[in-house]
Amino acid sequence: MKIQYVLLAIASLSLVQCKEKAKSDKQNSEESMELATNETKGEEEWEVLFDGTSFDAWKAYLKDGMAEHWKIEEGAMVFYPPADRPDGESYNIVTKEDYTDFVLSLEWRVNEGANSGIFWGIKEDAAYGQPYETGPEIQVLDNQRHPDAKNGDTHQAGALYDMVAPSEDVTKPAGEWNSCVITVNYKSNKGSVKLNGVDVVTFPLDNQEWDAMVSASKFAGWPGFGKFHTGKIGLQDHGDVVAYRNIKIKKL
Numbered sequence: 001m002k003i004q005y006v007l008l009a010i011a012s013l014s015l016v017q018c019k020e021k022a023k024s025d026k027q028n029s030e031e032s033m034e035l036a037t038n039e040t041k042g043e044e045e046w047e048v049l050f051d052g053t054s055f056d057a058w059k060a061y062l063k064d065g066m067a068e069h070w071k072i073e074e075g076a077m078v079f080y081p082p083a084d085r086p087d088g089e090s091y092n093i094v095t096k097e098d099y100t101d102f103v104l105s106l107e108w109r110v111n112e113g114a115n116s117g118i119f120w121g122i123k124e125d126a127a128y129g130q131p132y133e134t135g136p137e138i139q140v141l142d143n144q145r146h147p148d149a150k151n152g153d154t155h156q157a158g159a160l161y162d163m164v165a166p167s168e169d170v171t172k173p174a175g176e177w178n179s180c181v182i183t184v185n186y187k188s189n190k191g192s193v194k195l196n197g198v199d200v201v202t203f204p205l206d207n208q209e210w211d212a213m214v215s216a217s218k219f220a221g222w223p224g225f226g227k228f229h230t231g232k233i234g235l236q237d238h239g240d241v242v243a244y245r246n247i248k249i250k251k252l
Helices: 002-044 147-151 208-215
Strands: 046-050 058-060 070-073 076-079 093-095 102-110 115-122 137-141 178-185 190-195 198-203 232-235 242-251
Touching: 102 115, 102 137, 115 178, 137 178, 232 242
Parallel strands: none
Antiparallel strands: 046 242, 058 093, 070 076, 076 242, 093 232, 102 178, 102 242, 115 137, 115 232, 178 190, 190 198
8 A cells, every 4th residue: 555655646746747847848938939039020120231242232422333343252342442543533332221320230351551431421412522521430440550540549440530539449450350330329319339349439429519529620610521310321442451241230
């Protein structure tokens, strides 16, 4: 009789454990599905601007087609400046679509001694011959070799060019990829730059402090500079070899 009680108790315990395991497995499965769904939703918020295979989202500034001398190589868009550049000719590129509040994520790589930049708020209008006439710039630079890095911290990589210096130099050597996340949010009046995972720059976007920064910069008196909250994203031809990849944007 004792043996029967023991066997019954073991059977009951096993049944309870099985039910608890089934419940736990179901809960874990539901949690995993919820996490996967949230991650998918998060990815769906991003718009891919360059997937390594086409320039579909880009065009030459003030022109219909894509700018010459930008090539796709190993999943990156690479700019090769021409050896014989026609006078006054530039090969800056901009997005076909306009953006206002956003998070822009990309990677950039410069050759030794190279200079480039990432613009936002570009007004594509013949009244403005270059993207930098309207679009503020986040600097892309070889800090070790390009002479502009010696013109002050506000000219170094990650800076809001000529206005806000990065808190520290976290750039990787020329020839290596740097990750860059730029946030522009006019609703909260805040912009920021994260370079290689480090928050290096924050800045206001539309108040007296912004106006004071512009007035103290080389852009003082430029009629269109920083005036357009909605505009195009741009990548700069500064006459040097530069590459970009994994470009995506999320509207806020």
